[in-house]
Amino acid sequence: MVEKRKPIPVRDAIEAIMTRVKPLRAETVSLEESYGRILAEPIIATEDVPAFTRSPYDGFAIRAEDSEGASGEYRKQFTVIDHIGAGEVCRKPLAKGEAVRIMTGAPLPDDANAVVMLEQTVESGNTFTVRKAFHANENVSMRGEEAKKGEVLLDAGHFIHPGVIALLATFGYDRVKVSAKPLVGILATGSELVDVSQPLEPGKIRNSNGPMIAAQLKRIGVESRSYGMKEDDLEACLQIVKTALEEADCLITTGGVSVGDFDYLPEIYKRLGAEVLFNKVAMRPGSVTTVTHADGKLLFGLSGNPSACFSGFELFARPALLKMMGSRKPFLPYAKAVLAEDFTKANPFTRFVRAVYQETPEGAKVAPAGFNKSSAVSSIAKGNAMIVLPGGTRGFQAGDEVDVLLLGLDEGAENWMI
Ligand code: AMP
Numbered sequence: 001m002v003e004k005r006k007p008i009p010v011r012d013a014i015e016a017i018m019t020r021v022k023p024l025r026a027e028t029v030s031l032e033e034s035y036g037r038i039l040a041e042p043i044i045a046t047e048d049v050p051a052f053t054r055s056p057y058d059g060f061a062i063r064a065e066d067s068e069g070a071s072g073e074y075r076k077q078f079t080v081i082d083h084i085g086a087g088e089v090c091r092k093p094l095a096k097g098e099a100v101r102i103m104t105g106a107p108l109p110d111d112a113n114a115v116v117m118l119e120q121t122v123e124s125g126n127t128f129t130v131r132k133a134f135h136a137n138e139n140v141s142m143r144g145e146e147a148k149k150g151e152v153l154l155d156a157g158h159f160i161h162p163g164v165i166a167l168l169a170t171f172g173y174d175r176v177k178v179s180a181k182p183l184v185g186i187l188a189t190g191s192e193l194v195d196v197s198q199p200l201e202p203g204k205i206r207n208s209n210g211p212m213i214a215a216q217l218k219r220i221g222v223e224s225r226s227y228g229m230k231e232d233d234l235e236a237c238l239q240i241v242k243t244a245l246e247e248a249d250c251l252i253t254t255g256g257v258s259v260g261d262f263d264y265l266p267e268i269y270k271r272l273g274a275e276v277l278f279n280k281v282a283m284r285p286g287s288v289t290t291v292t293h294a295d296g297k298l299l300f301g302l303s304g305n306p307s308a309c310f311s312g313f314e315l316f317a318r319p320a321l322l323k324m325m326g327s328r329k330p331f332l333p334y335a336k337a338v339l340a341e342d343f344t345k346a347n348p349f350t351r352f353v354r355a356v357y358q359e360t361p362e363g364a365k366v367a368p369a370g371f372n373k374s375s376a377v378s379s380i381a382k383g384n385a386m387i388v389l390p391g392g393t394r395g396f397q398a399g400d401e402v403d404v405l406l407l408g409l410d411e412g413a414e415n416w417m418i
């Protein structure tokens with residue numbers, strides 16, 4: 001008799017996983033190695049930035065009061081007494097009507113408090129004239145205007161993207177405390193699978209899920225170890241799952257998780273004594289997605305169907321792994337968008353449709369990314385988002401507003417979409 005499984009809502013499935021996630025330790029890496037990692041310490045301003053008051057333009061540093069009364073008819077003249085570029089310092093005092101030729105990034109001389117841009121002058125020899133009055137601090141970057149020493153600029157848990165690298169570098173963080181990365185095992189099960197490099201034989205397909213998951217992991221900065229492919233054989237699969245669980249922090253399998261005659265993952269979980277968090281989710285595709293917990297490690301049993309496998313990773317494995325790495329925003333970012341074409345399939349369960357999301361001057365639009373069966377591969381390739389259609393709805397029309405999960409972005413969301 002076929003086992004009857006009780007589907008749980010996607011939100012409950014995610015919560016069941018997230019409550020079991022234990023954060024990994026922190027480690028210190030060099031700045032160059034920190035890209036793609038997650039900060040395990042806040043970035044604190046070690047100095048004021050800028051550290052000195054400086055010129056944001058190429059021009060002349062003056063005493064603002066000396067330009068008082070200048071106009072088109074009554075130009076004021078200055079005499080240039082020094083010339084400095086970025087990295088140099090002028091120590092000469094400025095007397096009335098004197099100026100220092102100064103380049104972008106150079107510190108303002110002590111007596112100066114405004115900068116006249118080159119474009120605002122008429123030059124002649126070592127003098128120039130201006131046609132307007134400058135006020136104190138005009139065209140000046142003030143010390144500490146961006147950050148004050150001691151200020152917390154980014155909290156721990158932030159993804160380290162190129163902008164964060166710039167910030168770390170600015171404050172002299174040549175070593176950065178980041179969360180350790182989990183090592184994730186990947187195992188593709190199915191007697192029909194052949195390796196990517198192999199020609200097809202009757203009844204066989206190439207293992208596309210394995211490489212796809214490795215890339216999904218890479219996209220969130222996680223390393224994987226492939227346990228290859230295994231035919232649908234209980235003992236063989238059990239052995240490799242045990243090995244993987246000893247070596248890796250987490251295991252993702254694809255295929256063999258349903259109720260078919262050769263689906264051995266449910267039996268493997270039993271033999272491992274794993275706690276089954278759920279083995280059916282009220283979603284399409286991927287309702288057979290099963291997540292279990294053994295020896296403090298999560299096992300993600302994803303469907304073999306490529307679209308279901310892809311969504312299963314993004315919805316369940318991704319936030320768990322990001323939380324393990326201390327991310328404050330482990331969930332997929334989401335948005336609202338207008339459906340660009342009808343989607344008339346009914347949705348008994350919440351449906352995730354691989355889609356193309358686009359921001360246009362008229363607002364955000366989204367359209368299914370083509371052939372959308374759970375077995376589809378091309379729509380995963382074309383999509384950059386997933387439309388989320390709530391369960392219990394009877395199809396949607398072009399122009400309807402829908403929820404969208406956005407894929408492949410650095411910045412996640414703190415919560416699972418509302
Ligand atoms: P299963 O989840 O084992 O019932 O497999 C569902 C469907 O996904 C079947 O049509 C399989 O042939 C296919 N499939 C299973 N594993 C993979 C894989 N690694 N890559 C691509 N397709 C797969």
Ligand code: MG
Nearest residue numbers: 190255256304
């Ligand atoms: Mg199978």
